Structure formats: structure tokens, C-alpha cells
Amino acid sequence: MTQRRVFRRIILPGAWLIIGALIAVSLVKLAFSGSSPAADDQLYPSGEIPAETVLAEKETIKNSLSIPGTIELVESQPLTAPTTGVVNWAFVKVGDNVSQGDKIFQIRVESSTEPATTEETTAEDHPQADPDADPETRSPETTVSYHDVYAPATGKIGKFDIEIGDDVEKGASLAAVQPQGFHAVGTIKALDRYRIMDETLEATVSIEGGPEPFTCKNLSIGDSASKNAEPETPGEDAEMADPAVDAQGESSSGSEISCDVPEDVVVFDGLDMNMDVNAGSADDVLTVPVTSVRGLVGKGAVWILNGEGKEIRTEVELGITDGKVVEVRSGLKADAEVLRYVPGSAPAVEMDPGMEIIP
Structure with missing residues (x-):
């Protein structure tokens, strides 16, 4: 028998028999013993992320802030009636420049008092007078007084809300004085207020295409989230309101920061500006x-x-x-x-789509 025939008939079938036996033994062992704990630990994550x-x-x-904003006129100061009466006189006309304390209007006030009857007078002065006599009355006494209305600030007189001769109640609006000063006004995030708590700070204001950057003093910060806010009456649109939009509107509210523009700097109402605060x-x-x-x-x-x-x-x-x-x-x-993060405040771990952490 040649070597080739020996290999094909004896050696090769024997090798296949041994391989099959090994496979069978491995399958039996895997079926009854299972995988090793060490292998499981290596294949499956624990789900614990180490602290960063x-x-x-x-x-x-x-500590510097750069805040965009606008140049705005100082708010007008109202002129109101100090008492109930008649507008008797105007010392100025619309558009006039006035100084604080100047006379603007005069209010005429008439008041009457009821006099005592002649019966009361006779009883006191003449005890012997007939008490059954008809009392003789006198007309009420009328007194007239005048009250001036003064300018609350220096500025320009705005449009009159009344006319000469009009009756007015105490507190009624007569006109307004518009100061000719300006503010640089911007909005900062509420948390940034902690960075500029020093009220003596100043700001540098820049206006593109305008004057040279200038120092803006009297820096003040106040809440503006509810400024000029008017309550809305719920209606049909309220039912369809998007909560996400409402939440975004609330988060966008912040704090107003403003400072006084120097009088010698030429600016106009509505100009865009940038305010730099070095804290x-x-x-x-x-x-x-x-x-x-x-x-x-x-x-x-x-x-x-x-x-x-x-x-x-x-x-x-x-x-x-x-x-x-x-x-x-x-x-x-x-x-x-x-x-890196305060315990309990770390941001959520971002995972690729389809990624899962097996507990």
C-alpha cells in the first residue's frame, strides 16, 4: 500500500474524527457550565461614570462686560393739578424751555362758607329777643385762592392736556416737562448683576459712526422684566399658546442697566450703542x-x-x-x-443614537 493511500484511508479520517470529538466536548461543556463571570465583566459595562x-x-x-443697547431720552416728568379748581392761567406755551421750579400754570379755587343765621346772632347778642321770630338768613360767603404749578425738572414743555378755563380735579394731568438729557440703556442677564454690584462703577459707551467713546456715569441697575408690562386678558389665543414660547419669553427677561450721557456729548434718541463695564x-x-x-x-x-x-x-x-x-x-x-461640576448639577451624558447602557 502506497503512502498516499495510507494518508487518505487512515490518517485523514482519523484527524476528522479527533476534531469532531473536540467540538462535541466543547459544546457539552459550554451547555452545562455557562460563560465565566470574568468574561461577563469584560463584555458588559457597569453604568458608572467616574467624576470629572x-x-x-x-x-x-x-471682569468686564460688553452690553449692547440704545440711547434713550430721559423720561418726561408729569405736571399735575395740586388741587381741584379751574385752570386760570398758563405762564408758558408748548415748546418753551423751563427750569426746575418755574411757574407753569395757575389754578383758581373758589370755596364758600355758610354764615350763621341772624337768629343765632340775636340770641347771643340780645337775650331779650323774641325766640318765635323768623330767622333772617344771609348769602354764603365765597373766598377765592390761587395755587401755582411748578416745573418738576428742567426741560421743554410738552403738549397741554387741558385748556385755560377747564375744571380739573386734584391729581389731573395738565402737561409734561421733557428733560433734554439722555441715558445709555442695555439689558444684562440677572446673574451678571453679581459681577457689577459696585454702584460707583462707570461705563464706556461707543456709538458706531458717532462721537468718540465717552465715559457714562451714574451707573444703575434695576429689574426690567415687568417694566411697562400690561396684564393680558385670557382669550381664544391663550388656549392655543405654546408653553415653550412662554418659557422662552420669561427666560429672556433680565435686568436693565443704564447710565447718564454727559451733556456735552451729542447723541440722539434711538441710537445703537455698546456699553463696556470694567468691574x-x-x-x-x-x-x-x-x-x-x-x-x-x-x-x-x-x-x-x-x-x-x-x-x-x-x-x-x-x-x-x-x-x-x-x-x-x-x-x-x-x-x-x-x-468640575457641583454634585447633582453635572450635565447629562450625550450618547450616540442607538447607544444603550446595560444595567
Whole structure:
């Protein structure tokens, strides 16, 4: 028998027999014993995401805000009647320039008093008079007084709301004085108010195509979310209102910031402007992201990781912020490892479509 025939008839069938036996044994073992726990741990994620940390580092902070807005006329000052009466005289005409305290209108007030009857007078002066006699009455006495209305501010007289000779009630609108001053007005986010709590700050206002940038003083900040707001009466449109649109409208409300434009600067009502407010800076100071701190004014807290990976709350003293990082004045050392996000406030993990975490 040749070697070729031996290989084909004996060796090759024997090899296939051995391979089949090995496969059979493996299948039996897999069916009765199952997969190993170690393999399962490697194949399936635990679902736990390690906390993200950052290092406290030294850098320079510049706390400056750039706020767009417009130039607006100072609000007009109303002239109201100080008492009920008749508009007797106007000392000025529409369009006149007046100074604070100038006379604008005069109100004529007539009042009458009921006199005592002759019977009462006789009874007092002549006790012997006949008490049954008819009393003799006299006409009411009329007194006239005049009240002046003064300009509440320096400015220009607006359109009259009344005419000479009109009867007016106390508090009725007579006219208005329009001051010739201007404000630079913008809107900032409510949280940014913490960055410019110093009321002595000034702003630099720039008007494209206008005068040179100028200093705007008397910086003031006030809520403007409900300014000039009028209550709406629910109607058919209210039933179809989109809650998402309402929420967006509420979130867009902020705080109004304004300052006085100097009198020697030529501006006009409605001009677009940009207001730059420099609220201070700090060089080479220890900083952490604002997302790492709970409380950003005066004092706050950060969370550091100890050697065992445990999160420990640490009180810190805070300084200025630029809205991204905040100065840490005490309570933390350089290169300390802190959580990037305050516990419970970390943003949701973004996953690719179809990705699932198996518990």
C-alpha cells in the first residue's frame, strides 16, 4: 500500500474524527457550565461614570462686560393739578424751555362758607329777643385762592392736556416737562448683576459712526422684566399658546442697566450703542471653573477628591469672576483636584443614537 493511500484511508479520517470529538466536548461543556463571570465583566459595562475633575490653577481674571443697547431720552416728568379748581392761567406755551421750579400754570379755587343765621346772632347778642321770630338768613360767603404749578425738572414743555378755563380735579394731568438729557440703556442677564454690584462703577459707551467713546456715569441697575408690562386678558389665543414660547419669553427677561450721557456729548434718541463695564481684574490668582462652586458671592464650596477617591466638601472664600472662572482667595491650594461640576448639577451624558447602557 502506497503512502498516499495510507494518508487518505487512515490518517485523514482519523484527524476528522479527533476534531469532531473536540467540538462535541466543547459544546457539552459550554451547555452545562455557562460563560465565566470574568468574561461577563469584560463584555458588559457597569453604568458608572467616574467624576470629572479639574485642577485649581493660577491665571488672570478680567471682569468686564460688553452690553449692547440704545440711547434713550430721559423720561418726561408729569405736571399735575395740586388741587381741584379751574385752570386760570398758563405762564408758558408748548415748546418753551423751563427750569426746575418755574411757574407753569395757575389754578383758581373758589370755596364758600355758610354764615350763621341772624337768629343765632340775636340770641347771643340780645337775650331779650323774641325766640318765635323768623330767622333772617344771609348769602354764603365765597373766598377765592390761587395755587401755582411748578416745573418738576428742567426741560421743554410738552403738549397741554387741558385748556385755560377747564375744571380739573386734584391729581389731573395738565402737561409734561421733557428733560433734554439722555441715558445709555442695555439689558444684562440677572446673574451678571453679581459681577457689577459696585454702584460707583462707570461705563464706556461707543456709538458706531458717532462721537468718540465717552465715559457714562451714574451707573444703575434695576429689574426690567415687568417694566411697562400690561396684564393680558385670557382669550381664544391663550388656549392655543405654546408653553415653550412662554418659557422662552420669561427666560429672556433680565435686568436693565443704564447710565447718564454727559451733556456735552451729542447723541440722539434711538441710537445703537455698546456699553463696556470694567468691574475690576486680578492677576495671577488661584481659580476654578464657576461650575465647580456652589455659591459665587463672598463664600462658597467646592468638592475635592481625597486619596481614596471620596468627594469632600470644602468651604472657600471667593473673589471676582469673569463668568467662566472664579477667584479662590482662601480654602484651597494650587493644583488641588476638584470636581468640575457641583454634585447633582453635572450635565447629562450625550450618547450616540442607538447607544444603550446595560444595567
